[in-house]
Amino acid sequence: MKKIIAALAISLMGMSGAAQAEYPERPVLLMIPYGAGGATDFQARIATIPAGNEDMLGMPVAIINKPGAGGRVGWNWFANEADNDGYTMGGYNVPHFIAQSIKGGVDYSTDSFEPIANWGSDPAVFVVGKDSAFNSMADVVAFAKANPGKLTFSGAGLFVGHHIAALQIEKAAGVKMLYIPNKSGGAGAMKAVVSGEVLGGVNNLSDAFRAQAAGTIKILGVADLERNAFLPDVPTMMEQGLDVDDTSVNFRGVMVPKGTPQAVIDKLAATVPAMFAHKRVAQKMKAGGSPMKIMNRDEVLAMWAKRQVTLEALLKGL
């Protein structure tokens, strides 16, 4: 209902808006390619709370959800149909959209979008049930070496961060394990670990952090370059001798379609990182166990380019 009211408000304001006014003169839409209430949607709603402040955009941001097919529906829409006048922004999830574009069958690539800023980074972690015999990645690798193809581990789907981390772990350890993608996403994959259906799993750090606090799982390793502030005691994959970098880290941020006026991109690139840095955003993100990483447009451009190269190499021949 709120979205409808926002949409109405937008169309009314569009009609009455003065031609010379400065961007943005009406509320801005933010398309999220995942369902309402999911982690990405939830964080996007928090990250855009201060948008209406005078020193930020000065206009509220309204979220619209276009979920389906692991984000492909929303990003296809964003590449093909979204207006490139600066009033429609989109949320990105890296490595998801880049991996999907390399795999093919979608209408977008990194060239279809212009990044604005990054708000969050959620690394993938390797989890096992609380009663599991595995206590380190070395235990996992040893079991996988002794029983090729028998180590079942769950994740949220194909060509998402979890799957990328799974591929990297297998490649680094030189073992063959059995990745089980879950149709119900990260929550379903976590359930499979908790109920002991699979021997392990790759999941989001934020969800694993909560599950560990609930006492249902153990976290064995973080697939990132450094340890995470939420889990200072959990070593990285690198520390455990596995050559796994931060390619699978789920970066979340906002972008606009290609062809958006440069003046608009500049304005957004200047204000959006400050909006993410607002103390109310930081406070709510911390309470929700969502790790933040604010990056400006240039940093995101560099990150996208780097991912494109790494993922092309990793997914070749798959």
Next chain:
Amino acid sequence: MDFIFYFGEVFTLTSMLLLIGGTIGGLIMGATPGLSPTMTVALLIPFTFNMTPVHGLILLGAAYTSTVAGGAVSAILLKIPGAPANIATTLDGHTMAKKGEGAKALQLSFISSLIGGLFGVFLLIFLTPELAKLANEFKTPHVFWLAIIGVTVIGSLEAGSVVKGLLSGCIGMWLATIGFDDIQGVKRFVFHPALGGGVNIIPALIGLFAIPQVITMFSKGRFQTDMEQIQVKKHPIAAAFREVFSRKRALAIGTGIGSIIGLIPGVGGQIAGLLAYDQAKKFSPEKAKFGTGHSEGVIAAESANNAMVGPSLVPLLILSIPGSPTAAVLLGGLVIHGIFPGPNLFIEYPEVIWPFINSMLIGQILMCIFGIYIASLAARVAQVPQSVMAAVVLGLALFGSYAVQQSMGDVYVMAVLGTMMYFLERFGFSAAPLVLGLILGPIAESNFVSGSLMASAQDGTFAFFFTGGLNILLVSIVVLSIGLSLWSEITAKETER
């Protein structure tokens, strides 16, 4: 009995205002096609950012409870289920409304929702740790078998022939395969960009139920309307209570099945109503009356879908795993206030979690009171001339299918499926089994594929799906369910001779 001490928090002025507002708003949202409980809760979450955790959760709890019940209003009066949970309510509820008994059907639906809902929340209060263990027992093969149990219901769901019921189910299952498959990573039947994300259940539901009606209403022409004046009967509330309590079997079956199904992560309340309806029919001595406006049908379906609300929160609160889309949204509402679900939730945050659960109890009662109040007014919908009604239903269908994700693609899907259903209905097929196929297809498929993958690392697929007590129990229910359907078909044939 800790929960009793936290009622004080619910009876403050702010809490009560939120509770009443959430309940009335939830009823209206639930009654609007396209605004499902999940969506209502998701839309409310940003409003709770500025509230205290207790107030925020009270609002979410009240809205969740009442949207589920509110879906019955459009199911009964317009034959458009507000959400998948209300599909079974249309079967007898709408037939009652057409006979002028809309007020009675709504009263029965809200009273059974109240009883089912209270039972579900009491389970949540007293048995949460035990239920969490039970929920953990349901693994991939068991969820697969549950979906198959649902499939066995398809054939016997509507009075017509078993074969046509099963064929409708097959069409639904085929529709469910459209889109991008996440497990195998391939595109299936994507003929048009609008189908990239698959057939979304809510637009499909609206199209399949609403459009055939709209076409029928328009095709009748405007001159017949005056002749079809329906006498709307008043129905005393006390009689409605007596009626519900005299149908103990339907009430017990609905409440029991709803509570169990709600508990199982990944199945959700979508099929609770339909399973309960089917079982109530199988165990009723008055089988033939089902589908003709029989009160047991409404009672079983509506007690089931509200009984599921309480237990559906068990996996979320104890295991920190959301078992349904709505629970996933509620999880967001909890963590925003720094409250992490888990076994210690009731020890660490009793001052938040008990008022939340208590407010769901009070919310059920408020929902019933307001629901019965609107029942007497809403039942007059049956007197609206058909030509006006057709336009209203068409408008709601367009609005509802667009509102789900602001997508014109969904509106096309709704219109195409609805037009197809109009012709299918003329050949004796019906919408309910088709929708059930659409819901169960993906559950059965994904659990079978995941299960086979897991089985390849263990003792093979057969052992994976057929060994273990729970597997054998569920397979037996499948066999029994098919057997019962065949038996009633055979005996029905013999009495015809």
